[in-house]
C-alpha cells in the first residue's frame with residue numbers, strides 16, 4: 001500500500017552459507033532491497049505454511065545488493081526451532097518475508113567521525129550503516145566484540161570498510177581480551193569520534209551509552225526485544241523510553257525502534273514498568289504532583 | 298457470480314464477515330500498510346480504557362505449539378487518543394469500527410460507552426469482560442454472570458440505541474451459556490467469543506514462567522476447537538443472538554467452520570501477527586470455498602452445523 005512502508009513477499013532463497021559461527025541467507029527480494037535503510041530488519045515466517053510455529057523471527061538486514069533485481073542478506077546463529085529450520089533452507093526454497101521493518105539509523109547531515117560498536121550478531125546492521133556513512137564522506141571506525149573468535153562478525157569486511165577496526169573477545173581468542181566497552185573509549189579519543197552507533201545485547205548498549213555520554217557525544221542504539229509481530233500490532237516488544245517531552249513511555253521497539261537515542265532508553269528499567277511511565281499504576285499520582293509542583297513553583 | 302458476503306451484527310450490516318480481533322490489529326493503521334482496510338468487514342480496535350495504561354512488564358510473549366501465550370496488560374493511550382487520533386483515521390480510510398472497551402468498574406465502562414457512542418463512525422461497541430474486577434477479589438467480570446450483566450447494562454444505558462453492544466466472553470468460565478444469557482438479558486445485542494484462554498508456559502532454561510506475571514492468555518489455532526465449541530453451544534441456546542466468532546482463525550475454511558457453528562461474523566486475531574495480510578487472504582479463500590460449494594449467500598451458512606441434515610453433523614455429543 002505504502003511506497004516507503006514494508007512489504008510482505010515470498011522470496012526465493014539464493015544461497016545459504018556458513019560464515020564462522022553464523023549462517024548467512026541471501027534472498028531475492030527487490031521490493032525490500034529498494035526500500036531498505038541501515039538499521040531496519042526483516043521478519044521471516046518459519047516452518048512452512050501450516051507450521052505450528054506461528055511467530056516470525058526478526059533478523060537485522062546485513063546487506064542488500066543490486067544482483068538479481070535486488071537481494072537481501074541476513075545472518076543468524078542457530079538458537080532454537082526457527083533458526084534450525086532456516087539453516088536447512090536450500091537455494092530456490094521460498095521464504096515468506098516482511099520488511100523492511102522498523103526505524104533506520106539516522107544519518108548525519110555533514111561528514112563526521114562515526115564509531116560503530118557491535119556485539120555478537122548485533123554487528124549485522126552496522127555493515128550497511130558503515131557503507132552509507134562512507135558514501136556521505138564520514139570517517140568510520142569499528143569496534144566489534146563477541147564471546148570468542150568465531151563469533152566476531154565479518155572481521156575482514158570491517159577492516160576493509162573502516163578507517164580502523166578493533167576487535168574484542170571475552171575469552172581473548174581474538175583481538176583485545178575483554179568487552180567492546182573496554183576498547184570503545186580509546187577509539188573515540190583516537191578517532192575524535194563525533195557520534196557512536198551501536199547494536200548488541202541490552203547490557204552492552206547500556207555500557208556503550210555510558211561511555212559515549214562520558215565523552216559527551218551522542219549515541220544511537222538498535223535494541224533487540226522479543227517480538228510477536230514485528231509490525232506494531234501486538235504491543236509485546238515494548239521498552240521504557242523517555243520522549244522529547246521528558247515523559248517515559250512504553251514504546252514498541254519494532255515500529256518506534258529498533259533504533260533509539262541511547263540516552264533516552266531507560267536501560268536499568270528494561271523488563272519493568274517504571275513507576276513514572278505514562279499509564280503506569282503510579283503515573284497519575286506522580287503526574288498530578290508534578291503539576292502541583294510546577295504550579296507551586 | 299461472486300457470493301453475497303454481507304452479514305448483519307444486530308442492526309449493522311457489514312460488507313463481509315471477516316473482521317480483526319481486539320488487540321491484534323493495532324488501530325488499523327499498522328495493517329493498512331499491507332492492504333486496504335476498507336476491504337474487510339470491520340476493524341476491532343484494541344480495548345481502550347479511560348486513562349493511558351502502561352500494561353505489563355516484558356517479556357510479554359512466548360511461543361507455544363500452534364499458538365502463543367501473551368500478557369500485554371491492555372497497554373494503550375486511553376480513550377482521548379482513540380477519539381482524537383485513531384478512530385478518525387480509521388473512518389477516513391473507509392474502515393468500519395468496532396470499538397472495544399475495558400474498565401475497572403461498571404461505572405467506568407459506562408463512561409467509556411457514553412464518550413465513544415457519541416463519536417461518529419462507531420459501528421459496534423464491544424465490551425471486554427475479561428478484566429479483573431477489583432470488587433470481585435481479583436476475579437474477572439466475566440467470571441460472574443451478575444457482574445457481567447451489571448457491566449453490559451451500564452454500557453447499554455450509555456450507548457446510543459442505534460449502536461449495538463456486544464459482550465465479549467472468555468471460554469474458561471463455569472457456565473458459559475448462563476453468562477451469555479445474563480449478558481443478553483442485560484440488553485446486550487450480541488456476543489463476541491472467545492477471548493484468549495488462561496494458561497502458562499515455563500521457560501525450559503530458567504524453569505520460571507516464560508511471560509512476566511506468570512499467567513497469560515493462550516491464543517492462535519491451538520484454541521480453535523475450544524472457540525468453535527463455545528460458539529456452537531451458545532448459538533444452540535440463543536439462536537437469535539448474533540455472535541462474532543474468533544479464536545485461532547487462520548484460513549477461509551476456519552471462517553466457514555465458525556459460521557457453521559453459528560457465528561454471523563468472524564474475527565482474525567493472532568494470525569495477523571504471523572501474516573499481516575491474513576485478513577484479505579482469508580477473505581479470498583472464503584470466497585473460493587463458497588464458490589466451490591455453490592453457496593451464494595453467507596447468510597444461508599450461519600448455524601448450518603445445528604441442522605439435522607446436510608454435510609455437517611448435527612449431533613452435540615462432541616460438547617458433552
Ligand SMILES: Cc1cc2nc3c(=O)[nH]c(=O)nc-3n(C[C@H](O)[C@H](O)[C@H](O)COP(=O)(O)OP(=O)(O)OC[C@H]3O[C@@H](n4cnc5c(N)ncnc54)[C@H](O)[C@@H]3O)c2cc1C
Nearest residue numbers: 055057058059060075076077079080081082083121124226
Ligand atoms: C530487531 C531484531 C533483530 C535481530 N537480528 C538478528 C540477527 O541479525 N542475527 C541473529 O542471529 N539474531 C537476530 N535477532 C535475534 C533472533 O530474532 C533470534 O535469534 C531468533 O528469533 C531465535 O529464533 P529460534 O526459533 O531459533 O529460537 P526460539 O528460542 O525457539 O524462539 C522462540 C521465540 O522466541 C523469540 N526469540 C528467541 N530469541 C530471541 C532474541 N534473541 N530476540 C528476539 N526474539 C527472540 C523467537 O522470535 C520466537 O518467537 C534479532 C532480534 C531482533 C528483535
Ligand SMILES: Cc1cc2nc3c(=O)[nH]c(=O)nc-3n(C[C@H](O)[C@H](O)[C@H](O)COP(=O)(O)O)c2cc1C
Nearest residue numbers: 318319320344425491492493516517544545566567
Ligand atoms: C497480544 C494480544 C492482545 C489482545 N488484546 C485484546 C484486547 O485488548 N481486548 C480483547 O477483548 N481481546 C484481546 N485479545 C484477544 C483477542 O481479541 C482474541 O479474542 C483471542 O486472541 C482469540 O483469537 P485468536 O486465536 O485469533 O488470536 C488479545 C489477544 C492477543 C494475542
Ligand code: FES
Nearest residue numbers: 230232234235254
Ligand atoms: S512486535 Fe508486535 S508490536 Fe512490536
